[in-house]
Amino acid sequence: MAPNLYGAQDRFDWSGGYSVAARALGGARLNTWVQQHNLAGLDLFAHSHGGSVSMVASQAGTQVGRMILLSCPVHWPQYMPAFNRVNRVISIRVHLDLVILADGGGQRFYDPRIEEHVLPLWFDHSLSHDPATWQQYNVPAWL
Amino acid sequence: MGPLIFARLYALKSLWTITGCRSAGRALVTALGSTDEGERTVAGMLLVQGGKRAEPLVAEAIRRREHLPIVLLIAADIGASSLEPELRRLTTDPDPEVARAAHDALEILTTGQR
Numbered sequence: 001m002a003p004n005l006y007g008a009q010d011r012f013d014w015s016g017g018y019s020v021a022a023r024a025l026g027g028a029r030l031n032t033w034v035q036q037h038n039l040a041g042l043d044l045f046a047h048s049h050g051g052s053v054s055m056v057a058s059q060a061g062t063q064v065g066r067m068i069l070l071s072c073p074v075h076w077p078q079y080m081p082a083f084n085r086v087n088r089v090i091s092i093r094v095h096l097d098l099v100i101l102a103d104g105g106g107q108r109f110y111d112p113r114i115e116e117h118v119l120p121l122w123f124d125h126s127l128s129h130d131p132a133t134w135q136q137y138n139v140p141a142w143l
Numbered sequence: 144m145g146p147l148i149f150a151r152l153y154a155l156k157s158l159w160t161i162t163g164c165r166s167a168g169r170a171l172v173t174a175l176g177s178t179d180e181g182e183r184t185v186a187g188m189l190l191v192q193g194g195k196r197a198e199p200l201v202a203e204a205i206r207r208r209e210h211l212p213i214v215l216l217i218a219a220d221i222g223a224s225s226l227e228p229e230l231r232r233l234t235t236d237p238d239p240e241v242a243r244a245a246h247d248a249l250e251i252l253t254t255g256q257r
Contacts, residue, residue: 015247018191019220021255025247048184098149102185123145125181 005042014053023049023079027056034062041065041087047129048072048099051091052079058086066090066143069114070128071097073105080111089114090142092128099125117142144181152182156189160196168193168200175210187213191220198223205229212244219248222255 005011012033014026030053034042040063046054051072056079058064064086071093081089091109093100095118100107109116119128119137127133134140152174158167174186190197201223204214215233218226230252233245 017216022251
């Protein structure tokens with residue numbers, strides 16, 4: 001089992017701000033955090049624009065095993081993974097996510113290098129990171 | 144968050160940005176404290192999309208200490224450099240979440256200005 005880095009005391013988090021600048025800062029910080037912890041090749045589970053932050057980090061040099069994007073707004077090519085530094089990119093979302101609609105992002109990725117999975121659920125941006133959803137729809141099987 | 148809440152937030156944003164109705168903008172600020180994660184997120188996004196128009200609402204919310212961590216980030220996201228002294232003051236706030244958000248906001252402001 002992989003260590004749960006998210007629960008560690010010096011875990012990575014970012015501001016969660018709504019601007020390009022906030023995401024740029026988050027991505028740079030994530031890249032630094034991964035280097036400092038010698039975690040090249042780690043799996044990243046990222047919700048919403050956390051996915052954009054992961055992509056910025058990969059562009060900055062972070063090596064990623066699996067990049068799992070949960071309800072990530074699509075702003076292509078502004079935010080795209082550095083595919084040469086990521087083993088797999090998996091996107092999991094619901095139908096017509098209202099938060100993504102407000103964000104102005106696209107609802108789905110069309111690049112064939114990204115494995116796209118759409119849950120049989122509508123509107124709710126939070127359901128993709130809800131443990132009950134993961135159990136009910138056997139999400140781990142997609143990873 | 145369902146479509147009705149979403150439609151309400153959009154209606155508030157339209158009213159605020161088209162007519163300048165301050166109470167509609169204030170209702171968006173209030174929605175930042177919703178228990179619904181989606182509603183909070185959309186309210187924040189719509190305020191940021193309002194750009195500089197949101198600055199007086201954000202300044203007022205900071206004065207009242209309303210929804211402080213997120214309001215500080217919104218101040219940075221809209222590039223409200225006039226609020227920089229307030230952000231600087233809040234970096235020493237006794238509430239660690241507020242102090243941290245103020246630090247983040249200052250960094251975002253600086254990054255956005257580059």
